[in-house]
Amino acid sequence: xxxxxxxxxxxxxxxxxxxxxxxxxxxxxxxxxxxxxxxxxxxxxxxxxxxxxxxxxxxxxxxxxxxxxxxxxxxxxxxxxxxxxxxxxxxxxxxxxxxxxxxxxxxxxxx
Amino acid sequence: xxxxxxxxxxxxxxxxxxxxxxxxxxxxxxxxxxxxxxxxxxxxxxxxxxxxxxxxxxxxxxxxxxxxxxxxxxxxxxxxxxxxxxxxxxxxxxxxxxxxxxxxxxxxxxxxxxxx
Numbered sequence: 172x173x174x175x176x177x178x179x180x181x182x183x184x185x186x187x188x189x190x191x192x193x194x195x196x197x198x199x200x201x202x203x204x205x206x207x208x209x210x211x212x213x214x215x216x217x218x219x220x221x222x223x224x225x226x227x228x229x230x231x232x233x234x235x236x237x238x239x240x241x242x243x244x245x246x247x248x249x250x251x252x253x254x255x256x257x258x259x260x261x262x263x264x265x266x267x268x269x270x271x272x273x274x275x276x277x278x279x280x281x282x
Numbered sequence: 283x284x285x286x287x288x289x290x291x292x293x294x295x296x297x298x299x300x301x302x303x304x305x306x307x308x309x310x311x312x313x314x315x316x317x318x319x320x321x322x323x324x325x326x327x328x329x330x331x332x333x334x335x336x337x338x339x340x341x342x343x344x345x346x347x348x349x350x351x352x353x354x355x356x357x358x359x360x361x362x363x364x365x366x367x368x369x370x371x372x373x374x375x376x377x378x379x380x381x382x383x384x385x386x387x388x389x390x391x392x393x394x395x396x397x398x
Binding site: 201202204211213214216219259269270271272273274 | 286313315317322323324325326327330337338373375381382383384385386387388389390391392394
């Protein structure tokens, strides 16, 4: 079973626009991570936010975490065609040494 | 440096055949994970090794699935008597840490298994 659920399932935007993806989860966590997966490839780690952090930035990425609502959002600013990929949130639960992934958001950036 | 390497990249098996999927983690990485990713879904946890010890196999879907890491480096995921529902991408990931706490996973490109 999957702990996280991403919203929306698919998102199509124009190059230069911002893309926002949301993730909800069910149990207490140590951290929440976002990964990108290009078609036919493995997952690439983007950013990790700890349970005691509320916001984190990395380049064009901004992640927020609201532990009271058990939700996170990933914002990609000034999107590029190369950002086209699937994006997954993953939670490192408080109990258990593994990452649990959501179903992902498919992002398409049109040039 | 070299990343996580998986082989083969693609595998087609007839229903009932046995298959073996290989994972070469990043050198020195202690922890190794296997995930199964069905089409259009997120990765689902299968099993986890710390060095040669298999500490969690709670995600293996049936006793047809078996994983090993005998020398604490290379790992093999074996599926016996493959069924069509086993068709998926099998991802391997590694970490330099014993405990995953606040650290990311490094993934290979996966093996796409198609059972006909």
